[in-house]
């Protein structure tokens with residue numbers, strides 16, 4: 001049984017740009033962000049979702065996180081429909097969403113308070129996860145005393161600490177500089193391999209998608225659907241190859257080109273749509 005199933009998931013929002021002639025706006029004031037999304041994700045799989053701006057990637061993740069409900073269709077998690085947020089899913093956003101008045105350790109502990117873990121155990125577990133993301137020694141720093149990359153590490157540790165089965169990540173590294181982003185990508189892959197979590201990761205970056213994903217799901221422009229999913233595997237990953245070696249390999253370039261080609265038409269279509277809207 002698949003861990004996560006999207007079954008003909010459609011999401012419309014009321015009252016936005018009701019231009020009858022557009023596919024994304026069927027009239028009556030409704031705006032269709034997602035239209036018949038079908039996707040299955042296996043337990044322990046790392047799936048990356050890419051698509052043009054505004055195609056509904058975040059909406060897809062919000063629905064899976066239970067932060068919003070589909071207009072039609074359903075999302076199953078372990079065979080059960082998702083009806084709201086739950087501790088079985090951890091979410092990491094682009095913005096760190098850390099509590100500024102709490103230390104790094106305190107922020108991770110905060111995530112555990114809702115789970116009923118006893119206080120002493122909370123502290124221990126928070127330390128363990130701070131260690132896992134490479135921040136041992138930074139327990140007592142407040143968010144403003146940490147770099148962007150470190151803050152995002154704390155956010156990841158906070159999501160992992162309460163041991164969700166599924167990690168949902170919405171462009172978590174987008175605001176970081178290239179070097180920090182690449183080192184966090186390595187870190188995330190290592191954590192994923194070690195913990196066996198199911199990861200659904202959204203990005204704009206084709207290279208990031210190829211580097212991270214076991215499968216890359218490419219979405220159409222608005223209204224969003226899954227256009228194609230591309231399985232990604234590198235022969236030498238098993239031998240521990242990563243970083244520059246992998247990024248500069250011919251296999252990597254082939255995947256990057258394949259996904260770029262799939263995205264290209266969709267991005268052009270999305271731009272055209274934006275232009276038309278700006279002139280109406």
Ligand SMILES: Nc1ncnc2c1ncn2[C@@H]1O[C@H](COP(=O)(O)OP(=O)(O)OP(=O)(O)O)[C@@H](O)[C@H]1O
Nearest residue numbers: 013014016033051052053054055056057058059060
């Ligand atoms: N609560 C809402 N009410 C109305 N429209 C919304 C709402 N949330 C999202 N939308 C619209 O739905 C569409 C899809 O938005 P979404 O944020 O999911 O796209 P995205 O692919 O994540 O975009 P980006 O890549 O730019 O972050 C957009 O046109 C957005 O304006």
